Amino acid sequence: MQREEKQLESALEAIIMRVNDLKTAIASMIIKLECEYETLNWPNFLDNFAIISGHLTSLSKILSHDKALNLKHYTVLPLHLSPEKDEELMRLTENRISTFAHDLVPDYLRTKPDPQVEQKLLTYEAKVNTLNFDQANEFNKQVQQYNKVLGMVIDAINKNREEMENETKSRTTQMQTSSSADTHALINAVCNGKGLKSDVQMVQSGVNPVANNMLVGRLAGQSQTPGQGPMVGQMSKAPSAIKTNIKAASQIHPYGR
Structure with a gap:
């Protein structure tokens, strides 16, 4: 008898643990349905439902195990019925049942x-x-x-x-619209003049040196810090194909002294 009682106690403890896990999962599902219904999506709902299904499967395995006691051979009988409030009963039932009266016992102990x-x-x-x-x-x-x-x-x-x-996924992965190598090459060309050709080479290649020098001068002027003057001296003069003869000012002045 003692061995059978110990087996019954161990089996009931295992069943109670699984039932508590199942109760916690169901309570979590109810809380999400009542409080988080605006943000709850279908995959999360299925995950919670899978947790409940797993607890039910574990409970079924315990009840159907060969070493588990057949609970059908045992009968639950009320030993004490009272319409008064029972603190121990409230503690065991988490404040769901306050009294164990005659009108409630058929519902609580129903096996059919x-x-x-x-x-x-x-x-x-x-x-x-x-x-x-x-x-x-x-x-x-x-x-x-x-x-x-x-x-x-x-x-x-x-x-x-x-x-x-x-x-x-296609929206998150945007196409690359810039090249870091070209950006560094442009910065070196503007700030340090790296990679720029001379005027003679540009004339031979058919590039207008005046327009190119004006563009480089503007870019260089923009790259200066505030307070510095324009980089006039750094701009190269355009070669002129017209010969001019400039006389001294004293020779052509109309009012001599």
């Missing part, structure tokens, strides 16, 4: 469904048993057709989800 529910189940079972082969085959075809439609809907949803995910 509610009489109305049981009557409906019996009605459905009797209706199923009266079906002939043709009617059962027709219902089977309807179920298969319904499953086919559901499969098509699921495939369409998965396809749209993949397209949305691919579109989101």
Whole structure:
């Protein structure tokens, strides 16, 4: 008897642990449905539902294990009924049950469904048993057709989800619109004159040196810090093909002294 009692206690402890885990998962699901319904999405809901399903599977394995005691051989009987408030009962039930009275015991210790529910189940079972082969085959075809439609809907949803995910990924990965090598080369050309050709080489290659020098002068003037004057001396003069003869000012002055 002592060994059997110890086995019963250990089995009940394991069952209570699994039931508490299941209760916590269900409470978390209810909180998310009531408080986080605006941000709750379908994948998170399925994850929580999978957690609940896992706890139910663990509980079923414990109950169906060979070494587990068959709880059907045991009966729960109320030892004390009282309409008064019971603090220990409230602690054990997390303030859900305050009294263990005569009108509540049939509901709390019920091992069968509610009489109305049981009557409906019996009605459905009797209706199923009266079906002939043709009617059962027709219902089977309807179920298969319904499953086919559901499969098509699921495939369409998965396809749209993949397209949305691919579109989101393509938006996040933007195309490169600049080259760091070209940027450094342009900065070295403007600030240090690196890579610029001489006037003679530019004339031979057909490039207008005046316009190029003016452009380089503007870029160099913009790169100066505030307070510095324009870089006039750094600008090279354009070669002139016209010969000029400039006389002294004293020779052409009309009013001699």
